[in-house]
Amino acid sequence: xxxxxxxxxxxxxxxxxxxxxxxxxxxxxxxxxxxxxxxxxxxxxxxxxxxxxxxxxxxxxxxxxxxxxxxxxxxxxxxxxxxxxxxxxxxxxxxxxxxxxxxxxxxxxxxxxxxxxxxxxxxxxxxxxxxxxxxxxxxxxxxxxxxxxxxxxxxxxxxxxxxxxxxxxxxxxxxxxxxxxxxxxxxxxxxxxxxxxxxxxxxxxxxxxxxxxxxxxxxxxxxxxxxxxxxxxxxxxxxxxxxxxxxxxxxxxxxxxxxxxxxxxxxxxxxxxxxxxxxxxxxxxxxxxxxxxxxxxxxxxxxxxxxxxxxxxxxxxxxxxxxxxxxxxxxxxxxxxxxxxxxxxxxxxxxxxxxxxxxxxxxxxxxxxxxxxxxxxxxxxxxxxxxxxxxxxxxxxxxxxxxxxxxxxxxxxxxxxxxxxxxxxxxxxxxxxxxxxxxxxxxxxxxxxxxxxxxxxxxxxxxxxxxxxxxxxxxxxxxxxxxxxxxxxxxxxxxxxxxxxxxxxxxxxxxxxxxxxxxxxxxxxxxxxxxxxxxxxxxxxxxxxxxxxxxxxxxxxxxxxxxxxxxxxxxxxxxxxxxxxxxxxxxxxxxxxxxxxxxxxxxxxxxxxxxxxxxxxxxxxxxxxxxxxxxxxxxxxxxxxxxxxxxxxxxxxxxxxxxxxxxxxxxxxxx
Numbered sequence: 001x002x003x004x005x006x007x008x009x010x011x012x013x014x015x016x017x018x019x020x021x022x023x024x025x026x027x028x029x030x031x032x033x034x035x036x037x038x039x040x041x042x043x044x045x046x047x048x049x050x051x052x053x054x055x056x057x058x059x060x061x062x063x064x065x066x067x068x069x070x071x072x073x074x075x076x077x078x079x080x081x082x083x084x085x086x087x088x089x090x091x092x093x094x095x096x097x098x099x100x101x102x103x104x105x106x107x108x109x110x111x112x113x114x115x116x117x118x119x120x121x122x123x124x125x126x127x128x129x130x131x132x133x134x135x136x137x138x139x140x141x142x143x144x145x146x147x148x149x150x151x152x153x154x155x156x157x158x159x160x161x162x163x164x165x166x167x168x169x170x171x172x173x174x175x176x177x178x179x180x181x182x183x184x185x186x187x188x189x190x191x192x193x194x195x196x197x198x199x200x201x202x203x204x205x206x207x208x209x210x211x212x213x214x215x216x217x218x219x220x221x222x223x224x225x226x227x228x229x230x231x232x233x234x235x236x237x238x239x240x241x242x243x244x245x246x247x248x249x250x251x252x253x254x255x256x257x258x259x260x261x262x263x264x265x266x267x268x269x270x271x272x273x274x275x276x277x278x279x280x281x282x283x284x285x286x287x288x289x290x291x292x293x294x295x296x297x298x299x300x301x302x303x304x305x306x307x308x309x310x311x312x313x314x315x316x317x318x319x320x321x322x323x324x325x326x327x328x329x330x331x332x333x334x335x336x337x338x339x340x341x342x343x344x345x346x347x348x349x350x351x352x353x354x355x356x357x358x359x360x361x362x363x364x365x366x367x368x369x370x371x372x373x374x375x376x377x378x379x380x381x382x383x384x385x386x387x388x389x390x391x392x393x394x395x396x397x398x399x400x401x402x403x404x405x406x407x408x409x410x411x412x413x414x415x416x417x418x419x420x421x422x423x424x425x426x427x428x429x430x431x432x433x434x435x436x437x438x439x440x441x442x443x444x445x446x447x448x449x450x451x452x453x454x455x456x457x458x459x460x461x462x463x464x465x466x467x468x469x470x471x472x473x474x475x476x477x478x479x480x481x482x483x484x485x486x487x488x489x490x491x492x493x494x495x496x497x498x499x500x501x502x503x504x505x506x507x508x509x510x511x512x513x514x515x516x517x518x519x520x521x522x523x524x525x526x527x528x529x530x531x532x533x534x535x536x537x538x539x540x541x542x543x544x545x546x547x548x549x550x551x552x553x554x555x556x557x558x559x560x561x562x563x564x565x566x567x568x569x570x571x572x573x574x575x576x577x578x579x580x581x582x583x584x585x586x587x588x589x590x591x592x593x594x595x596x597x598x599x600x601x602x603x604x605x606x607x608x609x610x611x612x613x614x615x616x617x618x619x620x621x622x623x624x625x626x627x628x629x630x631x632x633x634x635x636x637x638x639x640x641x642x643x644x645x646x647x648x649x650x651x652x653x654x655x656x657x658x659x660x661x662x663x664x665x666x667x668x669x670x671x
Contacts, residue, residue, distance in 0.1 A: 017041035018063035018133040023053040024095065025072055033066065036122065037129065049073045057086035063136045064129060069096035069103065077103060080110040089139070091132035166260040169245060172216055174198045177255060186262060188231035203227040203235065215242045215256050225263065237263040296372035303365045394660055397438045399468050399475050400424045406445035407466060413453040418462040427470045432547030434475055435663035436522045441541070444515040444526070448479040448539045451511070454502070455483030455537060475545045480531050480538040494528055523663060546662035548573045548655055555597040556584050561626050563597065564654050571655045581610045588618060595658055599626040611641040622661045
């Protein structure tokens with residue numbers, strides 16, 4: 001090729017310049033290619049054989065290798081794969097002056113980008129070179145992006161798996177995209193992959209699909225209680241929060257991000273916080289409790305010293321009497337008079353008892369000792385009841401006793417208040433029994449009393465009133481003080497965690513928050529009201545007191561389970577008793593019942609199936625399941641198909657059982 005023709009090809013730098021390795025044993029060809037490619041802005045390396053090519057590929061990592069097929073130390077076409085590997089994936093163009101179809105096919109099959117024949121069409125050559133380098137750069141960019149994406153994906157998985165909260169993401173159709181380790185463990189999949197579709201976890205698919213449609217429209221679901229199925233088929237209650245997966249600034253949702261929390265774990269965590277705060281409360285009351293125990297112990301000890309003195313005098317009388325009896329027995333005749341000295345000793349000892357008033361004071365002193373010991377025993381009993389860990393069992397409680405037990409524990413602080421009033425009303429005709437966990441409720445009242453004592457002491461008040469008021473199917477435990485009250489701007493946050501109106505170091509801000517949660521656990525409320533005459537503060541613990549009066553009860557009776565109908569009717573309930581589960585189904589189809597009582601041993605359908613049907617079709621009806629006989633009574637049988645399980649209807653009065661079931665329903669609705 002003439003130099004002028006070659007010069008005409010040089011039109012400035014190439015659009016895509018790179019490093020090119022020319023491997024050719026013909027020095028002239030290598031020189032022409034070097035000049036041509038360098039003029040287009042490429043960096044050119046040359047090697048006369050494959051050995052030099054491999055060294056340069058490993059050291060320089062060229063973007064493109066132009067290799068002659070016939071080289072002194074081997075076939076360039078056969079070395080394509082090795083050159084690509086040594087250069088880190090460079091494009092390879094094979095050059096030959098003796099082209100054949102088979103050699104071209106072999107070169108491309110080995111990984112060559114193209115096959116170029118000599119003599120060159122330089123325009124074609126330059127086009128192939130720049131195209132190959134461009135593809136190489138694009139491939140490198142794709143590889144880098146893929147590597148970066150892999151790293152980000154790996155980092156995302158690490159971050160996701162390190163989260164303590166179970167997280168599941170799925171697309172708009174419900175196909176699960178990812179689930180972190182906490183979610184896989186919560187739903188029992190461990191290291192295995194979760195199910196393909198989110199619906200596989202749901203018990204109530206219709207409700208969850210309605211919620212997901214809301215999320216797809218851009219809404220967020222802060223918290224919803226759902227029942228799901230774990231990998232082993234067991235049921236799990238969870239609180240699910242959902243929010244849309246969408247790019248910033250884009251309204252359309254590309255999926256849903258769900259965060260689940262086990263209800264059981266939440267309850268355990270809340271119980272731990274409650275226990276911790278309870279222990280802190282006891283710690284704050286320690287000084288007052290010690291003072292309250294010290295007072296009765298002091299006069300018990302004082303009276304014990306007096307009893308020791310009285311005992312010595314009584315011992316003297318006893319000794320003198322013993323000597324007199326001994327003297328009489330030693331006399332020769334039965335009618336012989338006792339010695340004068342023995343009689344005088346007895347007279348002197350009796351005179352001393354009369355003079356010191358021992359016989360008159362002995363009874364009152366013993367009464368004081370007994371009262372002091374009882375007072376200490378009462379304080380210790382109340383503290384032990386408060387300090388014990390709750391077993392979670394809901395039992396009948398007495399609101400007045402709850403108030404008195406809390407006041408007993410707070411006696412030391414209440415003594416510093418000028419006036420402590422108690423107002424306890426009797427339950428009204430429409431009120432029922434109150435059920436709950438007594439130690440938890442006492443803890444709430446102690447917290448309210450502690451706050452009232454603080455308000456009176458710091459705010460110049462003089463009075464605290466403890467009040468129990470009964471309303472229709474409700475009871476109010478009120479603690480009122482005439483202190484400064486709560487500022488209006490703080491009332492909305494009173495029950496928020498860590499919010500306190502006390503100075504730093506004097507309050508944690510958890511007391512009222514925990515009390516509020518305990519009230520909710522019992523289906524009740526914790527309220528703030530302004531005190532009497534607009535002064536001070538009144539905190540109210542309001543609890544449900546469900547009555548059986550006017551309740552419609554449907555009970556299935558079997559040979560093993562006899563329903564005490566009279567006991568329920570005495571409480572004012574209307575009772576319908578049937579002998580078969582299918583009769584209960586028919587009754588439920590035509591009438592609304594407040595409570596159903598179903599033995600598990602009933603057939604066609606089974607008791608379990610009937611309870612599940614009532615839960616599904618009559619969600620507001622309270623369900624009581626009865627296990628009759630120890631053979632059917634086991635923990636695995638007790639599940640959410642009934643609000644309350646009982647072993648039989650004889651060990652506990654049925655009105656008591658139904659009252660407890662109604663209380664549990666109030667609590668679950670509040671939660």
